[in-house]
Amino acid sequence: MSLKILSVKKSVPQKIVSNEDLAKFLDTNDQWISSRTGIKNRHICTSESLVDLCEDAVKKAVEQAGIAFSDIDLVICSTLCGDYLMPSLACCVCERIKISCPAFDINAACSGFIYALDIADGYISTGKANNILIISAEMMSKLVDWTDRTTCVLFGDGAAACIVTKGNAIRYLKLTAKGDTNLLSFPVGTGNSPYKETRSNGFVNMQGQEVFKFAVFMIESQSKLAFEKLNITADDIDYFVLHQANKRIIESARTRLKQPEEKFPINIQNYGNISSVTIPLLLDEMLEDGRIKKGTRLFLSAFGAGLTTGTCVMIWE
Numbered sequence: 122m123s124l125k126i127l128s129v130k131k132s133v134p135q136k137i138v139s140n141e142d143l144a145k146f147l148d149t150n151d152q153w154i155s156s157r158t159g160i161k162n163r164h165i166c167t168s169e170s171l172v173d174l175c176e177d178a179v180k181k182a183v184e185q186a187g188i189a190f191s192d193i194d195l196v197i198c199s200t201l202c203g204d205y206l207m208p209s210l211a212c213c214v215c216e217r218i219k220i221s222c223p224a225f226d227i228n229a230a231c232s233g234f235i236y237a238l239d240i241a242d243g244y245i246s247t248g249k250a251n252n253i254l255i256i257s258a259e260m261m262s263k264l265v266d267w268t269d270r271t272t273c274v275l276f277g278d279g280a281a282a283c284i285v286t287k288g289n290a291i292r293y294l295k296l297t298a299k300g301d302t303n304l305l306s307f308p309v310g311t312g313n314s315p316y317k318e319t320r321s322n323g324f325v326n327m328q329g330q331e332v333f334k335f336a337v338f339m340i341e342s343q344s345k346l347a348f349e350k351l352n353i354t355a356d357d358i359d360y361f362v363l364h365q366a367n368k369r370i371i372e373s374a375r376t377r378l379k380q381p382e383e384k385f386p387i388n389i390q391n392y393g394n395i396s397s398v399t400i401p402l403l404l405d406e407m408l409e410d411g412r413i414k415k416g417t418r419l420f421l422s423a424f425g426a427g428l429t430t431g432t433c434v435m436i437w438e
């Protein structure tokens with residue numbers, strides 16, 4: 122592998138929605154949501170567009186990396202759905218920050234950040250790019266059904282941007298995709314074609330318990346593969362930076378890996394599940410508070426619709 126992360130910065134919308142706020146219009150309560158998921162609050166877009174959040178995160182990430190906008194030679198944006206289906210969110214960002222370079226979106230659902238790292242690695246290792254801007258940006262609030270208490274309480278909005286360049290931080294990276302549209306999906310609306318025979322509901326559909334089991338199984342089995350390949354054990358990892366979808370999923374993975382709580386950072390209580398944003402957002406917070414520094418050994422693991430997974434071991438440079 123051939124890259125390192127130079128900087129990571131987050132941007133979340135101003136409005137914070139608590140579990141109590143949701144209980145004002147849904148048949149739910151703080152006790153149920155926090156005990157089943159660990160979530161207390163989430164940030165939800167009001168006036169902000171996704172590109173607004175991206176612009177804010179990108180400006181901070183570029184400044185922290187100490188490069189100029191003009192040094193960016195590729196933009197990869199991981200999103201389930203940008204502000205437009207076309208142009209891509211990556212192109213909207215190029216317009217905002219006035220750069221002109223290849224730019225495209227990818228959708229690997231909640232595993233998107235790790236998929237983007239793998240794509241960036243390909244570009245860097247073949248010499249096709251030097252400084253790549255990876256953005257994860259999600260507005261889950263426009264995808265969920267706000268009358269469905271089983272899904273809308275779980276998600277939040279936000280973005281995170283990072284600059285990656287040539288380096289040796291990533292020691293292992295593996296992606297998987299099962300091929301499944303049953304457990305977690307969002308069917309795109311069918312438009313107004315007079316010929317289309319079926320209509321979709323256009324909201325997130327999820328079989329929560331099945332997704333839960335898939336997540337725990339995959340984190341454990343993929344970590345075993347990674348550790349075998351690198352000839353290390355879970356004890357050699359400083360932090361397990363897992364996709365923040367449910368605190369109980371993280372806890373189950375931790376128990377199976379027989380590791381102490383402090384090695385599994387959790388911030389889901391403040392943000393909910395922001396799909397592909399959760400891992401870079403957590404990295405930003407861990408860099409800010411000093412938990413990540415040069416030499417810190419990280420295990421990243423994400424899972425999401427598809428069903429996709431991404432697993433990565435890196436030593437921070």
Ligand code: COA
Nearest residue numbers: 149150153157231270271274329330332333366367424425
């Ligand atoms: N408030 C109150 N009650 C709720 C509720 C809510 N927000 N959502 C569901 N319930 C009810 C259900 O209707 C059900 O009631 P019933 O027993 O009368 O039928 C009961 O709570 C239990 O529901 P269940 O779905 O069995 O709960 P659970 O313990 O499996 O937790 C999830 C549900 C969604 C929190 C959990 O399955 C989960 O997190 N799965 C993983 C989802 C995920 O990570 N998705 C993203 C992947 S990237």
